[in-house]
Amino acid sequence: MENLSQKAQLRRMLLAARRALPADVKAQADARIASRLQSWLATQSNARILGAYLPLPGEPDLSELYLQLWATGLQIAMPVVMEKNMPLRYAVWREGDALVKDASGTLAPATRTAFLEVDIALVPCVGFTDTNYRLGYGGGYFDRTLAKTPRPTSVGIAYAFTKTSFEESAVDIPLDVIITDQ
Secondary structure, eight states: OHHHHHHHHHHHHHHHHHHTSOHHHHHHHHHHHHHHHHHHHHTOTTOOEEEOOOOOTTSOOOHHHHHHHHHTTOEEEEEEOSSTTSOOEEEEEOTTOOEEEOTTSOEEESOOSOEEOOSEEEEEOSEEOTTOOEEOSSSOHHHHHHTSSSOOEEEEEOOGGGBOOOOOOTTOOOOSEEEOOO
């Protein structure tokens, strides 16, 4: 229980720090993350399908980059929670697609008939450690998704100031790469 309590307290602190970011500072940090991610993606010759995410308030917003990547032919898919306590599924996404809330209450593509296996999954982080463990919102969706085989390359997306430390639990899965604004 101590680990869950520590993570909950850390989560509250980091979310408050994110909310306190001035809009212009956040926009600049988001642009740096997008640039660094775009450079990293250029080195990934096997990337055909990118599992992106629609940002929750305070999360890095990479929407403009998704449009640029989509225009170059990279397929974009967004995560969908079909059932609580299950891995994510990735639905095809195109600019202008209708969005509705999924089983977790998060916006996701309304059309859920074409699911894809993504090559790379972008994973928004509330916080992260120097060993690439992610602190999320506590639902475990990304951990369950990354526990599946085949596993996509996982790329944590975070603000550098959210680097922290916490005791990992048995169900936590480290990410392959963390990309920040620094």
